[in-house]
Amino acid sequence: MKKLFLGALFIGYVVFVLELTMLGRGHSHFLQMNLRPFIDYIEAWNKYSLRDLQNGIFNIIMFIPMGILLPFISRKCKAFKWLLLVVVGSTLFIETYQTLSGAGLFELADIMNNTLGGIFGYQLYRLAASIIDNKRVKMKSLLGNLAIPHIQENHSAGWCRSPAAAEVRIICVEG
Secondary structure, rough: HHHHHHHHHHHHHHHHHHHHHOOOOOOOOOEEEOEEEEEEHHHHHHOOOOOOOEEEEEEEHHHHHHHHHHHHHOOHHOHHHHHHHHHHHHHHHHHHHHHHHOOOOOHHHHHHHHHHHHHHHHHHHHHHHHHHHOOOHHHHHHHHOOHHOOOOOOOOOOOOOOOOEEEEEEEEEOO
16 A cells, blocks of 8 residues: 555656656757756856756755655665666656757756755655664764765775764654
8 A cells, every 4th residue: 555655656746747847848949958067056156046046956856756756666776776777867868858859958967966866865765764664773874874875885885984873763752
């Protein structure tokens, strides 16, 4: 039942993203590309444009649910490399569709921001899963879950050991 609910939630999320990024848009950008990384942040800085900044942040936020939901509904996506492949693949699909249909530009900044959003979502999933599974979180685990996965792998390899293994316990209050 839980998987069915999460699957339906994910399908609704995908439809929402497709509506925002592909459907109901004009066709004035046929085969146009912008391959400058971080352009939305650069333009926001240079033009003092809140709109450009919001666009970059929105592209991050838009893919956070994918990073959270995919590991819950697909066992394979619990591994970071598979989740990353799906997030990048989805973003490339959207950007390619936009440029071929004229519905938008193919923007490298969008790919980077969407991927970052998927990674943030995955890290939130890992944090939630750790809390649910253990009913407590070691500070070391908490910091590891919030770190970028590559850093986490090096951390678990032992290059950055911390003597402090404080625990944060989840306290359930009935009321």
